Amino acid sequence: MPSHADSLSLDAVAAATDAVAPDFRRDPRGFLLSLYAVAVRRAQPLHTLKDHLPTPPKGRTLVIGAGKAGAAMAQAVEALWPEDAPLSGLVVTRYGHIPERPEGLAQRIEIAEAAHPVPDAAGMAAAERILQLVGGLKADDLVLCLISGGGSALLSLPADGLTLADKQAINKALLESGANIAEMNCVRKHLSRIKGGRLAAACAPAQVVTLTISDVPGDDPAIIASGPTVPDATTCADALAILKRYRIEVPRAVLAQLERGELETPKPDDTVFTGQTVHLIATPQQSLEAAADAVRAAGLAVHVLSDEIEGESRDVGRVHAALARATVRHGEPFARPCVILSGGETTVTIRSQPAGTPKGRGGRAGEFCLGLAQALQSQADVWALAADTDGIDGVEDNAGAFVTPDTLARAESVGRKVADALDRNDAYGYFDAIGDLLVTGPTNTNVNDFRAVLVL
Incomplete structure (x- = not known):
């Protein structure tokens, strides 16, 4: 019974990572991206x-x-x-x-x-x-x-x-x-x-x-x-x-x-x-576990919070920020360096806007990143990626976005304030302005939200 199984490929995510994950200290963004690719590949x-x-x-x-x-x-x-x-x-x-x-x-x-x-x-x-x-x-x-x-x-x-x-x-x-x-x-x-x-x-x-x-x-x-x-x-x-x-x-x-x-x-x-x-x-848990294995292979501790996290995206982002800040400042609840992983399906409630206000763009991964960045307060040594595993955050062309220690400063340098972006549900515009959108195209699978916070 011959088949063509071996000929199928993962073109949508093949460019996201090398055979060996990037060094998490020298290339935090690349490392986070490699975890996303591992999670997506597990669900092909x-x-x-x-x-x-x-x-x-x-x-x-x-x-x-x-x-x-x-x-x-x-x-x-x-x-x-x-x-x-x-x-x-x-x-x-x-x-x-x-x-x-x-x-x-x-x-x-x-x-x-x-x-x-x-x-x-x-x-x-x-x-x-x-x-x-x-x-x-x-x-x-x-x-x-x-x-x-x-x-x-x-x-x-x-x-x-x-x-x-x-x-x-x-x-x-x-x-x-x-x-x-x-x-x-x-x-x-x-x-x-x-x-x-x-x-x-x-x-x-x-x-x-x-x-x-x-x-x-x-x-x-x-x-x-x-x-x-x-x-x-x-x-x-x-x-x-x-x-x-x-x-x-x-x-x-x-x-x-x-x-x-x-x-x-x-x-x-x-x-x-x-x-x-x-x-x-x-399932989402299987993809999180695959990403967790990749973190351990890189020599880092990993903490999978849950694959069932729900709630307002910005609020979930703030909770993740609190965990990361506490880890940096107090060594609790986790010892660093480590990676915090989570999944689930958060929600975005669209805020009403005054007449004439441009409509914001973005999905729940981007809004999570806005809430995270605001609550991190430019905390050093914390990097993050949130993305939808289908490659599309809401109705936009991005999968999600990155958050870095200088996200707020870089955004303010080009006239973007995180509070304004949250008020207008405009995660896309905010992260696009600083080049921090993750664009992968459709990944040909879908196991919901993927979030990774790297604490160095």
């Missing part, structure tokens, strides 16, 4: 998917899915699946997230592109087509569902009574509200015809194997991409409470449907999930 689909593929079935094998890593996952399946076994399907990914196809690797799975984080018509059309593809499957058929972060927006199919414009407005409001990912996806599941286990129901009676890359705190498959093929324990009442908590408006007819429980999702006791399996093929 080719390396993680092969141990979880089932054997080909008697019937058809259909591959479906959605997420920022969708195209890379599809290529990995094509490379690892026996060439003489039938394979077809459709996977949707974010615009610009299709890796270069290795020479000699035949394309058997169609890739569609759509918008993220706010859905568009292309994502809705792809979702409709996926539902059509799974119609009429038999018990001898196999569905491989490839799920990764971003799938909620990419696989958008509004519930009856909702338009695409309604979904776009609700999604944008959720993103700007400060709601965490579990809350956002609870709402998304109940306002969809494909999420929250509904896609699994549409696949019956075929066997469904879901292969997922986690980008959520706790690695709950029901939250990743709003769990299209796994049961949903949340309720319409939960979704209503979240909408009320964050003051998010929905059409009255849809509100009434939620109140009557008419938009309920398939629950864990639903027989449609009998015999179906879910495999987590990559």
Whole structure:
């Protein structure tokens, strides 16, 4: 059973590090960048998917899915699946997230592109087509569902009574509200015809194997991409409470449907999930552990705080700064030199601005760096990198940003004040002005936030 597995490469991150990590004292930025590259490489689909593929079935094998890593996952399946076994399907990914196809690797799975984080018509059309593809499957058929972060927006199919414009407005409001990912996806599941286990129901009676890359705190498959093929324990009442908590408006007819429980999702006791399996093929903790191993190999102590950190990005940055400053000034809670690692999914609440004020740019990694830099107060011997492992911080073209002991001074020399940047949620503008954005391009995976603080 020949395969093309060895021909797949990691072009998106190959330039980020040499075979040997840069010296952390002579090149702190390069060292931090090498840790990010190690974390990203640990989550590449080719390396993680092969141990979880089932054997080909008697019937058809259909591959479906959605997420920022969708195209890379599809290529990995094509490379690892026996060439003489039938394979077809459709996977949707974010615009610009299709890796270069290795020479000699035949394309058997169609890739569609759509918008993220706010859905568009292309994502809705792809979702409709996926539902059509799974119609009429038999018990001898196999569905491989490839799920990764971003799938909620990419696989958008509004519930009856909702338009695409309604979904776009609700999604944008959720993103700007400060709601965490579990809350956002609870709402998304109940306002969809494909999420929250509904896609699994549409696949019956075929066997469904879901292969997922986690980008959520706790690695709950029901939250990743709003769990299209796994049961949903949340309720319409939960979704209503979240909408009320964050003051998010929905059409009255849809509100009434939620109140009557008419938009309920398939629950864990639903027989449609009998015999179906879910495999987590990559997680944030695994990537943090890989980076921690690289730190130890460089002769440094390492402290992994958690892969489940949530909260306002700027506040999480301030907590990391407090730990780093205490380590430098008091030798506690850690001895230096060391590296502090963390992951999770923080949030950014967009601040209202006076009329005429230019809109800020940036994502949660950049906002973390703003909060960190402000709280570090130019502390000597502390360097940091925060970046999204998918290579895109929010909707910008950067993965994240660096913080150095002279960040504040360099920014002020070009007329940038960190407090002003925080007020306007303008991390991109702030770090771009001093050349401290990290730009990698899409990495073809997604295990959420990566943060590394180096204390010398």
